[in-house]
Structures are given as C-alpha cells and as structure tokens.
Amino acid sequence: MTEIEGIYTIWLREAKRYIRYRSRIITAIFTPLLWLLVFGMGLGSAIRFGGTAGGYQQFIYPGIISQTILFTCISAGVGIIIDKQYGFLKEIMVAPLSRSSIIFGKALGISTGAIIQTIILLLLSFVVGVPMTPLIFIGSLLIAILIAIGMSGLGLLIASFLDSMEGFNLVMSFVVLPIFLLSGALFPVTGLPSWLEFIVYLDPLTYGVDALRNIIIGDSVLPLEINALVLIFFAILTIVLSAFIFTKKEQDLM
Amino acid sequence: MKYIIETKNITKRFDDFTAVNSINLKVPKNSVYGLLGPNGAGKSTLISMLSTIKSPTEGTAIINGYDIIKEANDVRRSIGIVFQSRALDDILTGREHLEMHAALYGVPKDVREERIEEVLDLISLGKKTDEYTKNYSGGMKRRLEIGRGLIHHPKLLFLDEPTLGLDIQTRESIWEYIEELKDNNDITVLLTTHYLEEADNLCDEISIIDHGEIIKTGAPKELKSELKSDTITMTLDNPEKLLSLIKNKSAINNSLITGDELRLMVAKGENFLPEIISIANTNKLFINTIELKHPSLEEVFIKYTGRKITDGAKTAGGKR
Numbered sequence A: 001m002t003e004i005e006g007i008y009t010i011w012l013r014e015a016k017r018y019i020r021y022r023s024r025i026i027t028a029i030f031t032p033l034l035w036l037l038v039f040g041m042g043l044g045s046a047i048r049f050g051g052t053a054g055g056y057q058q059f060i061y062p063g064i065i066s067q068t069i070l071f072t073c074i075s076a077g078v079g080i081i082i083d084k085q086y087g088f089l090k091e092i093m094v095a096p097l098s099r100s101s102i103i104f105g106k107a108l109g110i111s112t113g114a115i116i117q118t119i120i121l122l123l124l125s126f127v128v129g130v131p132m133t134p135l136i137f138i139g140s141l142l143i144a145i146l147i148a149i150g151m152s153g154l155g156l157l158i159a160s161f162l163d164s165m166e167g168f169n170l171v172m173s174f175v176v177l178p179i180f181l182l183s184g185a186l187f188p189v190t191g192l193p194s195w196l197e198f199i200v201y202l203d204p205l206t207y208g209v210d211a212l213r214n215i216i217i218g219d220s221v222l223p224l225e226i227n228a229l230v231l232i233f234f235a236i237l238t239i240v241l242s243a244f245i246f247t248k249k250e251q252d253l254m
Numbered sequence B: 001m002k003y004i005i006e007t008k009n010i011t012k013r014f015d016d017f018t019a020v021n022s023i024n025l026k027v028p029k030n031s032v033y034g035l036l037g038p039n040g041a042g043k044s045t046l047i048s049m050l051s052t053i054k055s056p057t058e059g060t061a062i063i064n065g066y067d068i069i070k071e072a073n074d075v076r077r078s079i080g081i082v083f084q085s086r087a088l089d090d091i092l093t094g095r096e097h098l099e100m101h102a103a104l105y106g107v108p109k110d111v112r113e114e115r116i117e118e119v120l121d122l123i124s125l126g127k128k129t130d131e132y133t134k135n136y137s138g139g140m141k142r143r144l145e146i147g148r149g150l151i152h153h154p155k156l157l158f159l160d161e162p163t164l165g166l167d168i169q170t171r172e173s174i175w176e177y178i179e180e181l182k183d184n185n186d187i188t189v190l191l192t193t194h195y196l197e198e199a200d201n202l203c204d205e206i207s208i209i210d211h212g213e214i215i216k217t218g219a220p221k222e223l224k225s226e227l228k229s230d231t232i233t234m235t236l237d238n239p240e241k242l243l244s245l246i247k248n249k250s251a252i253n254n255s256l257i258t259g260d261e262l263r264l265m266v267a268k269g270e271n272f273l274p275e276i277i278s279i280a281n282t283n284k285l286f287i288n289t290i291e292l293k294h295p296s297l298e299e300v301f302i303k304y305t306g307r308k309i310t311d312g313a314k315t316a317g318g319k320r
C-alpha cells in the first residue's frame, strides 16, 4: 500500500514538473510538426514514394510520433541526473520506499509527459490527412504507453551510469539518434541490405514504429501482436534492469 | 533503550582515504547532540551512513533500535534529515514539498492535512507557502527543509549544518525553533556545525571530531571548565612592573604584554582577581580597566585539535 502511494507520489511530482515547464511542451510539439511538414513534404515531393497510398508524409507520421516519445523519454530519464545535482534525489532516496518503486514511479511520470504529446500529435492527424477514429486513437495510445515506459526505463538506465549532464550530448548522438534512424521511422524496413536489416530489428523502436503504422495507416511488416509483445518485453526489461542497477549503485547516486 | 544512536566502530573509506575512522558514538535519547569539527572532518559522511545514504566500509550503527545495514527501511522511517546541501525541487511549492514528504513516509491520510498545517505554522513561510521554492530566500529554504524533516514525527532528526550561510536573525530563529522542538517533543536532534556558539547554546553534549575520529566528548560546560584557563585582561601604565610582581604565582599559566595591556591565563580567575588588585594597590600601580573571561568552546576546540575550527583540515595527515 505504501509502495503504491510512493509510486503515485513520485509520478505526481514528475507530471507536475512536466506541465510546469511549458516551453518544453511547446518545443515537443513544434519539432515533430516541423519534421512532418518540412521534411515530410520536402522529401515527399522529391521522391516517388511507393510505400503507402497516403504518400510519404503519412508514412512517416507514426514514425515521428515514435520519435517524439523516444526523445522525450530518454532526455527526461537522463534528466534524473539534474535531480541528483540539485540534491532533490537525496530526499527521495532516504524515503522508506523501495528503489524499484522509485524507478517505476519516475518512469510512469516521464511516460505521462510523452503520452500528452502523443495525444496532441494524434489530434493533429488531419495535418497529414490521416483520418482519426476512436479505435485508432486508443490503439495508438496503448502502443505509445509501451514505447514510453521502455524508453524511460532506458533513459534511467543510462543515467545510472552517468555522473553529470556532460554525458548528455553523447547519449543523444550515440543512443537516441541511432535508435531513431534505425527504427524505420523515415524509411521502409523491407528490401534493405541484410546487415542493415539485422541492425534495424535489434532496435526496439522498430517494433513501436511498425505497430503504430499498423494501427494508424494499416501498413506493417510484422503482425501487431508480435510488435506488442516485443515492446512489452523491452519495457519490462529496462524497468527491471534500471531498478536493479539503481538498488546496486544506490551509493554512487548521492 | 537509553541511546537513540549507538555506532560500533563505524568506518568509511573512499579508496584509501579514511573519512570516518572507527567511531563509537553514543547519543542519549531526547538530547540535542552536536558534532563539532572543521571542514573535511567527516561529519557529513558520518551522517550519510547513519541515515542509510552511504553504507559503512566497516562497522555499523543501531538507530532507534534498528541496524542501519540490515533494517535500513525501519531506520529511514525513524529519522528526519536536513542535508548540508539543499534538497528542494525548484518548481514545486513549499506546501507541495510537505505533501510529497508526508506521502512518501506514509503519514496516515486523516492526519496529513493537520501535520502540514502544524509545520507550516512553525516555519512561517507566509504567503510564499504556495509559491515555487525557486522564489524563496536561503533562510526560507532552510526552514522548509527543517519543517519537512518533521512531518512524519521522526524520533531522530539529523541537521547537517542547519544554519550555514544564514544571517544572524534567521540563525537565532532556527535555534529557538530547535529548542522548542526538543522541549515539546519526543525527539533527539543530532546536528553538525562549525559555529561554536551554536554548539554552546544548543547542545546538551558535543563530540569534537577531526580527521574522521572523535577526539573529545562532553557537555559544553564541562569541557570549558576542564580547560582551567580563564583570561584576565588589564590595561595599566606599567604592565611590566605588575607582571614582575605576580609572575611567580602558581595560578598563572601564561602571560602576554601588548602595549599597556597585560593578559594573564589563569586557573580560577574569580579567585585570583582580588589578589592582583590588592598587589597593584599596595605597589601604587593604577589599573585602568580589568576584565575576566571564561574560556569559550573555541579554546576547547583549539586545545584538542591544535587549531581554530575555521582553519579547516589543511594540516590533515595527507593520506589522500
């Protein structure tokens, strides 16, 4: 009972932080729109895209949603280092609460931010001409939640190995960008050279993009169940792993 | 249970540097206990171990009857802590900090509101209560942190440098607050400080800690009287003459002349004073001013550590 309340409390604080940093929400909406409108339109008119009926813009729409979740969750997850630097992490760590609950609450809080962004992007689907039905909306949200929890877990996991925000740019270049580019958010993953295809399927986000594409534009490589299963597995893995490392490395975190 | 804290050879090493060296500390229940030591003495490290934030390299401690290693969660429930460095979230309000703390420590929902009001009353943040803490002054932040540490009614409150960097007024109000706290509650306070007057005013007992070891323990009053060194300071026209007349007295430990000022370190100043005056009178030496001072904790500190508390640990053994 106290653990559940603890998770809720950590979640609440994270959600409040998210909502209070308004500029963050605005950029988090603006960036994907830029991708969709400028990149999607620009590249879409330059190439003859045979992938989907709705054209390139619609094709990358689920990819850009995934990208938004990825960026938000990893940067907020790594942001736990800021809590450490401001000392607030100590207040949380001396509380009589299991380390796993702290991680889980934190991941749920971060995911909440990403989900808010997803909702806004889903409501803006008319911009790229994708029809939005309640079923698509709810299905997409469920997948988005899975992606978000997995990526928050990954962000927290990375953070437990970093000492300061100095490493943040490294994480962006060596983790976030490759995950994004290799996920098939911007190109179809069929017909790739086999070495590239191999790497693409190692990327957890690939399954998220594919699942969203399945739900939103009815076009996917893998069946939805497989995608969902991989995402569930990835979410559990990163949360359990970062809870474990957090418990282990508790000492260094303060 | 007589002692709320009992450490057993508690030790913390960072690589080959020993920050806390086999300390055995006993803190009586319902007292205010002070850890006094220069920068780098190991005070915060000791508190980190006692509050389960860092685990000891060797040894352990029993807090409120629980072992800090084996029963960390019970220890956490028994203590409140105010860290040396700030531990606030800049975009939460003061009230939200208290609410969050109450929830994390499982304060029953039906008394939560009441507790928060009680603490808010005490720390008097006024209309800043519902503003983000980034708008708070240093003293308000400190008061909030102290108040937060009390929300769950801990048996033991750690205050690591509670008044560091605060102005005199705020410092005094925090002292008052701590006094009130110990008078009206079943609580023990362990505080670290390097303000000697803070330790003197507030603490029932202190330990002087240096280079990770406890050098001396006792009530401030006892420690001072143990020193046997009152200071008599006089100004007169011919201090050399007076000194030559009294310098053979066994009560005098030391003497110093600067200009027309004569300073004597003596054992029982109040007994020696009349004697000096009568010697001066019989020899027609006119004393302009005379002052007797009992030693302060500062002198106690210098005696046991060989330096002033503000000097820091520069002279450390160089084990790093």
Ligand SMILES: Nc1ncnc2c1ncn2[C@@H]1O[C@H](COP(=O)(O)OP(=O)(O)OP(=O)(O)O)[C@@H](O)[C@H]1O
Residues within 6 Å of the ligand: B014, B017, B019, B037, B038, B039, B040, B041, B042, B043, B044, B045, B046, B084, B194
């Ligand atoms: N994580 C760490 N790694 C290495 N050395 C450390 C670490 N933490 C503390 N120390 C060292 O241990 C010693 C004791 O530090 P501590 O913070 O306990 O001192 P303190 O008595 O609280 O000093 P202050 O009055 O400045 O707060 C210092 O020499 C410090 O450099």
Ligand SMILES: [Mg+2]
Residues within 6 Å of the ligand: B043, B044, B045, B084, B160
């Ligand atoms: Mg300290």
